[in-house]
Amino acid sequence: MIAIYARQSVDRADSISIEQQIELCRYETRGEPFRTYIDRGYSGKNTNRPEFMQMMNDIREGLIKTVIVYKLDRISRSILDFSNMIELFGKRNVKFISATEKFDTSSPMGNAMLNICIVFAQLERETIQKRVADAYYSRSRRSFYMGGNIPYGFRKVPTVIEGVHTSMYEPVTEEARVVERIFEMYSQPCTSYGDIIDEINRLGIQKRGKPWVRQRIREILCNPIYVKADLDVYDFFKEHGAEAVDPPSDYIGENGCYCYKKRSEKKKSLSDLEGEQIVLAPHKGIVCSSVWLKCREKCMGRKQMIPSQKAKNSWLCGKIKCGECGCALIAKEYDEGRRRYLRCSNRLDSKNCKGAGTLYTDDVERLVGNEIREKLTMFGKLSYHEQDIRNNERIRLESELAETDKEIESLIDKVADSDAALYRYINERIAALDTRKNEIAQRIGKLMCSKDFSIDETDCHLDLWEELSFDDKRQVADILIGGIYATSEKIIIQWRI
Structure with a gap:
């Protein structure tokens, strides 16, 4: 089957439309049946385009043997992305045709010319990006309106x-x-x-x-x-x-x-x-x-009030939420720690929730702890061999966690210079990496939680709960509990297992 790919990032009077691109590409099909893949509103600087990705999947499945585009920059403006695409085309014996530039990918010279053209396509994109940034900088210094949300007032x-x-x-x-x-x-x-x-x-x-x-x-x-x-x-x-x-x-x-x-x-x-x-x-x-x-x-002179990123006053923090509004419950201490309560963060912040009622931190911790011990009865003994496997797995996961953190930091550094399409891709990628990071952290916590138990100790885990440290209790809660919704009337625990 023949594929015609068309892309247009911005619909302007001086740019060629999607329909015009398809009409010009139709001549190259020589009357054979074809399927169109259309991406409207997407930049060519990356491959985060739904129809492009669908076309590449169809190529991998052997459904497409020829790809036709109006012009080279319609399909890619990145040297790396273009090289990877051409490499896949070669492996799948897919012919690539540019309707206006007449490239023949079956010859070494044709491939060389393609690579030269894509270099200039990327140069054009980077030049445009710098020109836009310079224009923004210049206009901002002249008091021009630069967009954004209109401030209150x-x-x-x-x-x-x-x-x-x-x-x-x-x-x-x-x-x-x-x-x-x-x-x-x-x-x-x-x-x-x-x-x-x-x-x-x-x-x-x-x-x-x-x-x-x-x-x-x-x-x-x-x-x-x-x-x-x-x-x-x-x-x-x-x-x-x-x-x-x-x-x-x-x-x-x-x-x-x-x-x-x-x-x-x-x-x-x-x-x-x-x-x-x-x-x-x-x-x-x-x-x-x-x-x-x-x-x-x-x-x-003062710090902004934000929720703590790490549990300090209760090992339940981060897991327990208000049963009325779903916002986090914060552990607050009064009288130098002699009185401990769980308070709705939404109630403290904006008074938009009536609150979860009077919840004593010690009572809730005791109740949830008893439920955790009941849940732990389903676990059996671990052998030394299993423990060795867990240690190796933990080392591998810690390495993957470090790589994930590094990639997130790299993406964050690129946000300032990104356009709307790239910004959307970065957000989606960071969200996916953050989800994976949480999964890895939970897995590491589960492995670490069992690292100190030997064959003779694992069948005594029900008696060891009160002896666990603050961090150990928090890790066990992370492993077993997805969320806790509490009011003074009831407590609902959502278990992971």
């Missing part, structure tokens, strides 16, 4: 800057009053994010139909788009390592500021201004500089 309106049609922000009166109130409250020394949320909820105010949470409050307080920037604000940014693009004389206490990361910068915390690019915006600010500076400095 503003609407977007058209404007003209330096003869160029663009957009700018304009304050929305009702939302701007809420923003002013947030800054006024937080500028007081003893006011917290939670206090602000309580007050806003009492007034029945939502953030464009959504409930307020601490992260949204923090984003507002850290955003220079709201400040009426004067020389004090200019000095603040300079003192904290930011690059102020506009001269000090332009900071007259009226305009807000845009904050951009440098092209080489990775994602940083909201409080870190080192290397940030500050540009005066064309819109009027909402908050006076003295109040904004008080709030900004207060934000820099």
Whole structure:
């Protein structure tokens, strides 16, 4: 069967359409039956394209003997991807035809010409990518609107800057009053994010139909788009390592500021201004500089409240969730650890859940521990031979875990320079790697949990539960339990096995 492959990343008047590509390729079929594979809205810089991947699977299954494209860059703009594709075509005796470039892959010269053309296709892609990045950088320094979510308190309106049609922000009166109130409250020394949320909820105010949470409050307080920037604000940014693009004389206490990361910068915390690019915006600010500076400095002096990444106060953390809303239960200690409770994180964060009721950490740990011991009755003895196999398996898994971490870090480094298609692929790949990483970690935990038991000890495991360390109990819980949903009325345990 003949395959016609067509791709178009962006539908523009000056680009050849999918239909035109297919019509030009149809001539090369010489009247023989064919199947079309079409990818709309996908870049040629990688192979993460559904119809392309389906075509390659059909080639591997021997269903396709000829592939026709309108032009070489329709099927690939990556040297590595193209080389792998041509190698597969050779193994499966698949003929490759470019309708406009007339390549013959049956000869060494034809293959050489193909490789030369793909080098220039990749060069063109990289040149376009750099040109787009340079244009973005240049426009951002001239106060042009650069897209993104419209901040609370503003609407977007058209404007003209330096003869160029663009957009700018304009304050929305009702939302701007809420923003002013947030800054006024937080500028007081003893006011917290939670206090602000309580007050806003009492007034029945939502953030464009959504409930307020601490992260949204923090984003507002850290955003220079709201400040009426004067020389004090200019000095603040300079003192904290930011690059102020506009001269000090332009900071007259009226305009807000845009904050951009440098092209080489990775994602940083909201409080870190080192290397940030500050540009005066064309819109009027909402908050006076003295109040904004008080709030900004207060934000820099405290850490953001986020859930702990590792269980500390209870070996149940990370497994146990609120039976009302499904959010994580956090182990809180009071009176220097003499009183221990499990509290709903959603309730603590935004008051959007009534909470799971009064849950004493010790009581819940005791109950779940008894259920785990009951579940452990299904396990038998382990021999030394089995233990050796487990140790070898653990070493292999630890090596795979390190490689997975390395690949995730490499993908994260590429996010800043990616386009929409590559960004989507990176997200999907990282999600898959993260799932695999969790599977490996659980397997390692299971192997480590049994490493200290000998033949004479394994039949006593039911009596050893209370003697296990905090980390050992947490690992056993990870192995056996998928999730726990708790309220003061009932506790539901979802077992893995």
